[in-house]
Amino acid sequence: MVQQKRPPGPRNLPIIGCFPQMSTNPLQFLTNAAREYGNVVNLGSIGPQQLYLIADPDCVKYVLQENPQNYTKGENFQDIKLVIGEGLVISEGDSWRYQRRLMQPSFHRQQIAAMVDDMTQLTAQMIERWQKIPSGATLDVSEQMLDLTQKILLKTTLSIDGDSNTSELIQAWNTIYKFLSDRLWAVIKLPISFPTPENRQFQQAINTLRTVANRIIQERKQGNHPAHDILSMFMNTQDESGGGLSDQQLHDQIVGLFSAGFETSAATLSWIWYLLSKYPTVERQLQAELVTVLAGRTPTFEDLPHLKYTKMVVQEAMRLYPGAWIYARNNLNDDVIGGYHIPAGSMLLLSPFVTHRLPTFWDNPEGFDPERFTPERSVGRPRYAYFPFGGGQRQCLGDIFALTEIQLIVAMVCQRFRLNLVPEHPVERQPLLTLQTSQGILMTLEPRPEIDNVSQLNTQKSLLTVNSESC
Numbered sequence: 001m002v003q004q005k006r007p008p009g010p011r012n013l014p015i016i017g018c019f020p021q022m023s024t025n026p027l028q029f030l031t032n033a034a035r036e037y038g039n040v041v042n043l044g045s046i047g048p049q050q051l052y053l054i055a056d057p058d059c060v061k062y063v064l065q066e067n068p069q070n071y072t073k074g075e076n077f078q079d080i081k082l083v084i085g086e087g088l089v090i091s092e093g094d095s096w097r098y099q100r101r102l103m104q105p106s107f108h109r110q111q112i113a114a115m116v117d118d119m120t121q122l123t124a125q126m127i128e129r130w131q132k133i134p135s136g137a138t139l140d141v142s143e144q145m146l147d148l149t150q151k152i153l154l155k156t157t158l159s160i161d162g163d164s165n166t167s168e169l170i171q172a173w174n175t176i177y178k179f180l181s182d183r184l185w186a187v188i189k190l191p192i193s194f195p196t197p198e199n200r201q202f203q204q205a206i207n208t209l210r211t212v213a214n215r216i217i218q219e220r221k222q223g224n225h226p227a228h229d230i231l232s233m234f235m236n237t238q239d240e241s242g243g244g245l246s247d248q249q250l251h252d253q254i255v256g257l258f259s260a261g262f263e264t265s266a267a268t269l270s271w272i273w274y275l276l277s278k279y280p281t282v283e284r285q286l287q288a289e290l291v292t293v294l295a296g297r298t299p300t301f302e303d304l305p306h307l308k309y310t311k312m313v314v315q316e317a318m319r320l321y322p323g324a325w326i327y328a329r330n331n332l333n334d335d336v337i338g339g340y341h342i343p344a345g346s347m348l349l350l351s352p353f354v355t356h357r358l359p360t361f362w363d364n365p366e367g368f369d370p371e372r373f374t375p376e377r378s379v380g381r382p383r384y385a386y387f388p389f390g391g392g393q394r395q396c397l398g399d400i401f402a403l404t405e406i407q408l409i410v411a412m413v414c415q416r417f418r419l420n421l422v423p424e425h426p427v428e429r430q431p432l433l434t435l436q437t438s439q440g441i442l443m444t445l446e447p448r449p450e451i452d453n454v455s456q457l458n459t460q461k462s463l464l465t466v467n468s469e470s471c
């Protein structure tokens with residue numbers, strides 16, 4: 001057998017490897033590493049764990065799509081496993097295949113179409129609340145988007161709309177998310193069984209989440225609350241032999257959707273408001289499309305294919321700020337990626353943030369340019385130059401849900417408001433479990449006059465041009 005070479009990479013310290021640079025500024029460190037060392041970067045080892053960054057689209061494709069049987073998520077999810085058990089998000093092998101087959105139909109396009117009314121109603125309620133906010137007052141759009149996407153997920157998965165169950169669930173989840181995020185870059189990780197106040201709070205939050213999720217499942221089984229939602233679809237789904245998801249699996253799926261289904265969408269939306277406030281020309285073009293296609297009415301599922309520019313704005317925001325900015329795989333057997341030898345048991349980091357900014361595939365990679373997603377400008381771009389939802393057999397199950405929700409929210413909010421970034425507020429990227437900002441995104445709301453045709457918009461446009469040029 002030909003001896004394969006090892007990939008190049010930065011010099012690292014013994015034992016702690018690249019951890020100091022990586023934990024100080026992971027986005028910059030990994031982006032620089034890919035630009036300097038290429039397709040596959042040897043990041044050295046942190047303790048016994050050998051790390052590689054897989055940056056090149058064809059190499060990402062190989063891991064996610066061409067040889068996925070050699071790559072598991074397993075080792076990287078021990079903490080989150082305590083929360084979501086053996087649910088779809090982290091299960092492997094036959095158990096994953098079985099659950100995915102049963103759950104997939106609940107996320108088909110026509111099922112998502114049936115959830116659009118819930119999405120638009122909850123967005124309209126948020127807009128109504130915003131309309132009561134005094135002019136010039138600031139609000140943190142990250143908090144607002146989190147609240148909205150949580151409400152949408154609770155409504156569509158569990159038919160919950162704002163009762164005591166909601167606050168218990170949300171508080172428990174927020175405690176869990178903060179704990180896991182803090183732990184992500186912690187230098188010393190005490191075992192979770194160690195009785196520190198944080199560990200105890202974390203365990204309590206897991207218990208609350210379990211209790212509430214089990215209560216909801218049992219109530220549903222007793223037929224007390226018939227509903228048409230994702231939980232009911234999961235409960236009714238059957239395999240060829242008539243078997244379905246067990247109570248434990250139902251529980252793990254529901255909690256798993258919590259881990260996957262709103263932080264990412266909320267982060268994406270927050271970044272969209274930030275980008276639109278920074279790029280008024282893009283915002284004007286978006287506004288023109290909304291007026292032309294919707295003429296002031298609430299968008300429907302059928303409108304979405306016609307809101308092409310809106311979709312490109314979402315795609316481009318997810319290129320620059322992918323909610324799931326990094327994820328990892330372990331290889332079961334030795335492998336060769338991009339011509340380099342990767343020994344079994346390594347950890348491979350795949351980062352949409354890094355690949356989405358590689359100058360080989362993206363002109364002016366740091367610029368916000370939605371039209372790079374037009375069909376003409378997408379020609380020749382490798383499939384995995386862009387993978388905000390992952391790919392291959394483990395591609396995000398909620399991608400249509402998320403894109404629908406985000407497109408609707410962007411359209412509805414833009415119809416009513418322009419969101420202006422508070423000038424002195426620092427917006428710093430914070431790569432936690434999802435790509436957040438360190439201090440939220442403070443913005444002021446500028447109500448828009450109701451515009452339902454393009455000539456009214458043109459009058460507005462000239463005003464907007466003056467405003468944007470003067471700031």
Ligand code: HEM
Pocket residue numbers: 073088089090100256257260261262264265268322323324327328387388389390391393394395396397398399401402
């Ligand atoms: C902007 C929003 C979202 C982004 C960026 C995103 C991204 C991702 C990515 C990258 C993966 C694959 C991770 C890997 O391969 O290790 C994934 C998996 C998953 N996502 Fe999403 N997601 C989003 C929204 C959602 C929503 C709204 C739901 C559900 C309502 C959801 C449910 C899932 C599930 C269940 C999986 C696991 C699929 C499997 O392993 O078979 N996601 N997501």
